[in-house]
Amino acid sequence: MPIAPATALLLLFLAGPIGYCVWIAFTNTQLTGSSSSDFVGFANFRRAFADDNFRNAVQLTLAFTFLSSIVGQNTLGLALAGLMRAASRPVRTVTGALVITAWVLPEIVAAFLLYAFFRREGTLNAILDQLHLPSQNWLFTLPILAVSFANVWRGTAFSMLIYSAALAEIPQDITEAAEVDGASGPRRLWHITLPMIRRSIGTNLMLNTLSTLSVFGLIWAMTRGGPGNRSQTLPVFMYDQAFVNSLIGYGTAVALLLLLVGSLFSIVYLRLMKVEV
């Protein structure tokens, strides 16, 4: 069976860890002394829901996902794709190339570049100084906003590509007819363009949300979740609990919750898209 090697790998290294995850989440396993691993039922989950730091992480994850993926990447990607259809060729090419370069760069390089951009001595403050606007240490004052911008910088290309393909499929005569009938730009966008690409919007939102939910390297490298815990999203919280505080059981319980949220999104996605296979 040619399908066997792939299935074996998926079962061993993906289904295996997920099953293990389900088991560990119900124990009090610690990093040191794996012998003391007892079944503790839902204690880890009860602990999570009572833990202020966990609630903080959930809120930050929601803020990060909403700001960077639903508002940022999605809207900017759509705007870029739309503007590109009206823009001149060289501008379109240059902008496209820059946005895609930010996307193809390795995660840690992107993190390092935006770390430099947002630092007190960095480029953003240099520009604000020129404009006589107040500068500040962004990574300290508004860390979650800084990492959200970083995620927009890094991830917008995906939405741009999806929406470019979607807009290219809208028949030109429909838009032209509306234009001749005197429909204004915003009206055409709201009544014609958006309804015609709604499936792409759904797909894009879903995939953006899922990938933003699991961003770790970008945040870890820029702020380590700090200062304090003010940019500690769920993946960073999970890592901190499991490895800094050595609470593998608790960290895994958080991971399981993250996985459940991801699965829910995933199922909704498969449903909405009515994927044909």
Place this chain on the structure above:
Amino acid sequence: MTGVKGVTTSRRTRARLASDGALLLVAVSFALPLVWLLFASLDGSADLRVRPPTSPTLDNFDAVLTDEITFTPMLNSLLLCGSATLLTVVCAALAAYPLSRHRSRLTRPYLLTILFTTCLPITAIMVPVYGLFVQVDLIDTMYGTALFLATAQLPFAIWLMKNFMDGVPKVLEEAAWTDGASATQTLVRVVLPLMGPGVGVVTIYTFIMLWGNFFVPFMLLLSPEQLPASVSIFTFFGNYGSVVYGQLAAFSILYSTPVLLLYILISRRLGGGFALGGAVKG
């Protein structure tokens, strides 16, 4: 008629100018961090602001082109990602073939599971994977890490590969069947050569994804001499403080160049009809 046309044309021109202006603004803001990277790498005394180097120099590149900083981590990346990519592509091709050609009761559930897995946040399972790797003694081994990297990328590779395979007509394959070729022979001699560009895209895309992956090797590899560039660059600037930004910029460029070049190689194929091979056709 000409009146209407004239109005439309001038409106078009205005729309074009407005769009150009807005896009250029976005382009500049996306470019700033990248321009900083270029300038800093050529500046002997680089700091964190965008500033053209007063006397451009290649000293930063000279300084990082050593075994310890550049060559060993890059070689590790190449070994790790190269072997994982090879494994992914071979397994994906083998798995995609029956999924694309045979309709059985299991095809649909299998494909849906694959698609479902593609969407799962892999980040979430890194803690249990670490625990599991410690128990089965795969922690801090290159092949263990490569196996996991390959698996993490596998669902999407299978999906992409299947979509490319669906585009290969069955006629030639049937000819091979009648000549008595086995399934594997048909796959290797007939189907894969016909979808050469598709296999290329899957291979390069997988490699790019793995090359930039930070979290997996960060968790599973411990000894410094085994670390790939994605993790070594982090330890390089992770200690903040006394970082030589120019050198870090030079190394970032060296580390990013292979994937940028590879992306250019496949961008035309991914470009317009990109849509991730139907997974996001919508």
